[in-house]
Amino acid sequence: MRPExxxxxxxxxxxxxxxxxxxxxxxxxxAVALTYRTNSDAxxxxxxxxxxxxxxxxxxxxxxxxxxxxxxxxxxxxxALDGPVLGLINNAGVRADDLAVSLDDDAxxxxxxxxxxxxxxxxxxxxxxxxxxxxxRVVNIASVVGPRANAGxxxxxxxxxxxxxxxxxxxxxxxxxxxTINAVAPGFVRTDMTDxxxxxxxxxxxxxxxxxxxxxxxxxxxxxxxxxxxYVTGSTLFVDxxxxx
Numbered sequence: 001m002r003p004e005x006x007x008x009x010x011x012x013x014x015x016x017x018x019x020x021x022x023x024x025x026x027x028x029x030x031a032v033a034l035t036y037r038t039n040s041d042a043x044x045x046x047x048x049x050x051x052x053x054x055x056x057x058x059x060x061x062x063x064x065x066x067x068x069x070x071x072x073x074x075x076x077x078x079x080a081l082d083g084p085v086l087g088l089i090n091n092a093g094v095r096a097d098d099l100a101v102s103l104d105d106d107a108x109x110x111x112x113x114x115x116x117x118x119x120x121x122x123x124x125x126x127x128x129x130x131x132x133x134x135x136x137r138v139v140n141i142a143s144v145v146g147p148r149a150n151a152g153x154x155x156x157x158x159x160x161x162x163x164x165x166x167x168x169x170x171x172x173x174x175x176x177x178x179x180t181i182n183a184v185a186p187g188f189v190r191t192d193m194t195d196x197x198x199x200x201x202x203x204x205x206x207x208x209x210x211x212x213x214x215x216x217x218x219x220x221x222x223x224x225x226x227x228x229x230x231y232v233t234g235s236t237l238f239v240d241x242x243x244x245x
Contacts, residue, residue, distance in 0.1 A: 001227055002029070003135060008087030008225065009077050010034045011064055011122065014043035016191030017141060018091040020214035022046055024222040026055030030087060033077035035062035037092070056081055064092045064118030065110075070125040086133055087225055088126045090119035090163075091141040095193060100154040108155045115159035120166060123181070127174060136179035137225040140167050141217075144187040144240040160185070164236050171234035180233035182224045186217045187240025207242030 008025050012018040013034025022034040023046065032050060036043035036059060043059035050057040058080035062073045074085050094114045096107035123138055130136025145153055146160035164183050171181035188194055188202060189212040198211050217239050223229055224237065238244045 003084070003086065003133065005031065005081075005083030006086040006135075007031045007033055007077050007081045007083045008089065008137070009074065009085055009122070009126070010089040010091060011062060011118070012036075012092035013089075014039050014046060014059070016193065017186065017189060017214045017217045018089075019046045020218035021089055021091060021221045022057065023050055023053075024215070024218040025087070025089075025225060026050040026057055027053065028222055028226060030225070031056040031081040031083055033058050033060055033073075033081060033085070035060050035064075035073065035092070037061070037063055062092075064122065065113040067121065070121040074122075074125055074129070084129055084133060085126055086130055086135055087137045088122060089139050089141065089221060089225070090122060092118060093141065093193070095153070095156055097152045097156070099152055103154060111155040112159050112162075115156065116162045116166070119163060123166075123170060127170075127179065130179045131174060131177045134178040136174070136177075137229075138170075138179070138181040139221050139224045140164075140181070140183045141221075142167070142183040142185040142236060144185050144238060144243050146185060148244060167236065168234045175233050178230075180224070180229065182229070182232060182234070183236040184217060184220050184224065185236050185238045185240065185244070187212060187238070187243045189214060189217055189239075205243070206240075207245065210241065212239060212241060 014036040
């Protein structure tokens with residue numbers, strides 16, 4: 001069972017899937033530390049929404065590409081919410097699309113550093129406390145683009161495929177310690193990141209014939225972070241309207 005006062009950290013929690021996930025986890029009884037990189041006002045608004053529903057939340061600034069940030073933000077989250085960080089949602093992500101033949105090093109590096117390396121560093125740091133507590137939940141937000149080709153997103157696909165591979169391997173390493181590590185792989189979800197992408201041709205390629213909503217992804221993350229999912233680890237749950245079928 002989840003210990004009392006357990007804190008969960010949601011990166012990129014100021015908008016889109018991250019904001020919806022933070023609210024869903026707070027409703028489940030977690031104390032939620034959500035991070036933002038630049039938009040402090042949006043993060044504060046999510047905190048206010050959680051607190052208005054009787055939950056506990058705090059907003060913390062974080063650049064996941066900073067190699068020294070992982071330990072610091074986990075300590076800040078624990079102090080801000082007066083409890084151990086026993087949950088982690090690696091949601092922060094960026095896109096820098098281009099064809100592989102013209103993709104430059106900066107676009108490759110920035111996407112890999114944010115979407116994959118940042119998640120690795122945070123997970124590595126968070127696992128230490130989870131292993132000591134013999135309880136932990138890590139959910140990595142991957143993408144249907146990881147195992148499925150999408151022209152113009154070689155860097156994004158590489159990062160998300162890597163995140164799924166990391167999820168599987170890390171999960172088996174800590175399975176005996178009461179810690180689960182899973183991934184959720186959304187398809188096309190209506191967020192700021194998909195602005196200008198969800199045209200008729202894209203929607204027609206989705207078997208459900210519609211984009212997903214952030215709350216639909218958040219519901220799956222909420223399950224994997226719950227005690228009901230204690231026997232689920234190393235798995236990837238696709239939330240994509242049938243694209244991966």
